[in-house]
Amino acid sequence: MKYSEASQGRTFVIRLEDGDIIHEQIEKLAGEKNIRAAALILLGGVDQGSKLVVGPEEGRVEPVV
DSSP: OOOOOOOOOOOOOOOTTTOOOHHHHHHHHHHHHHHHHHOOOOOOOTTTTOOOOOOOOOOOOOOOO
């Protein structure tokens, strides 16, 4: 096993408004705050038939669905 311990840097909490496009708003914030690398945790829902993909439908199988 290999691991490293990280120290918490800057943390941003973003609340999107109705109609905001997730990736556009994240990219905008990254540009404004000079963020070059990040980890994201997304909470909430998506409306109007859009899907948020979180992983393959059946675990580690080929082809990925």
